[in-house]
Amino acid sequence: MSQIVCENLKYLYSVGTPFESVAIDDVNISIEKGEIVGVIGHTGSGKSTLIQHLNALLEPYSGKVFLNGKDVWENKSEIRSVRFAVGLCFQYPEYQIFEETVFKEISFGPKQMGLDEKEIEERVYESADFVGINKELMNKSPFDLSGGQKRRVAIASVIAMRPEVLVLDEPCAGLDPAGRERILSLIKSYQQKMGNTVILVSHSMEDVAKLAQKVIVMNKGRVAFQSSVSEVFSHARELKEMGLNVPQITEVFLKLKKRGIDCRTDIYTVEDAYNEIKRLKSLS
Ligand SMILES: Nc1ncnc2c1ncn2[C@@H]1O[C@H](COP(=O)(O)OP(=O)(O)OP(=O)(O)O)[C@@H](O)[C@H]1O
Numbered sequence: 429m430s431q432i433v434c435e436n437l438k439y440l441y442s443v444g445t446p447f448e449s450v451a452i453d454d455v456n457i458s459i460e461k462g463e464i465v466g467v468i469g470h471t472g473s474g475k476s477t478l479i480q481h482l483n484a485l486l487e488p489y490s491g492k493v494f495l496n497g498k499d500v501w502e503n504k505s506e507i508r509s510v511r512f513a514v515g516l517c518f519q520y521p522e523y524q525i526f527e528e529t530v531f532k533e534i535s536f537g538p539k540q541m542g543l544d545e546k547e548i549e550e551r552v553y554e555s556a557d558f559v560g561i562n563k564e565l566m567n568k569s570p571f572d573l574s575g576g577q578k579r580r581v582a583i584a585s586v587i588a589m590r591p592e593v594l595v596l597d598e599p600c601a602g603l604d605p606a607g608r609e610r611i612l613s614l615i616k617s618y619q620q621k622m623g624n625t626v627i628l629v630s631h632s633m634e635d636v637a638k639l640a641q642k643v644i645v646m647n648k649g650r651v652a653f654q655s656s657v658s659e660v661f662s663h664a665r666e667l668k669e670m671g672l673n674v675p676q677i678t679e680v681f682l683k684l685k686k687r688g689i690d691c692r693t694d695i696y697t698v699e700d701a702y703n704e705i706k707r708l709k710s711l712s
């Protein structure tokens with residue numbers, strides 16, 4: 429059984445007003461436990477709208493969302509447990525930081541879960557340590573932190589709830605390359621350590637290629653592709669038409685293949701490229 433399933437999901441903003449608009453339509457996806465799934469798509473393609481359905485923050489206009497086989501809207505009194513099971517870190521989470529101290533900020537979720545003080549403290553320090561936020565920062569105002577630190581505090585506050593699915597909406601947006609790398613390696617080690625599912629929304633094909641096993645491509649509110657990274661990237665032309673680009677290094681190998689060179693096309697990093705070129709040279 430898939431951990432998350434969306435069936436014929438449709439969502440409209442501003443229903444019944446002159447501004448009514450369809451944000452996602454006929455979305456069918458399934459996500460397996462323990463996967464890292466990338467969600468990519470042009471701006472406005474419906475990524476954020478889609479993922480806000482996964483933790484029942486948005487209620488479908490029509491269609492269904494299942495978590496571990498259960499329709500999340502079947503019993504409205506259980507919605508809170510869905511929100512704890514699927515932790516969502518918003519796009520630009522720094523705008524939703526509101527507590528006076530970093531400690532309070534990270535403990536907000538576990539408190540909502542009704543955990544006792546000792547467990548809350550344990551979880552706060554564990555998740556802060558995991559994202560690389562020092563103990564000395566715990567009593568500081570989160571507003572005094574750098575952009576990268578704020579982002580990591582926001583992630584810690586979701587991880588502290590120990591969700592079985594972690595959803596991150598553009599976690600690297602606006603960060604410098606070092607900040608991006610730090611967040612990406614954090615996500616990878618989180619998934620490796622906990623074996624939990626991670627859903628990563630990103631504009632960056634490079635980031636998705638580095639981390640995800642599976643990719644969901646959104647285009648104008650619909651799912652355009654839903655497959656392995658290499659399968660999706662083999663549709664370079666269609667992706668371009670949707671305003672997306674495959675990683676440049678992948679494109680080089682796709683072009684070589686087109687020219688008749690029998691090379692691999694699932695190449696996403698310089699290291700992979702180096703090894704593949706070495707292999708090709710050894711054959712010639
Ligand atoms: N609160 C809202 N009210 C009205 N329309 C909205 C709202 N939020 C999003 N939309 C519209 O819904 C569609 C999907 O938006 P969504 O934010 O889900 O896309 P996205 O893929 O996350 O975009 P981005 O890459 O810019 O974050 C867009 O047409 C957008 O303008």
Ligand SMILES: [Mg+2]
Nearest residue numbers: 475476477519
């Ligand atoms: Mg978005």
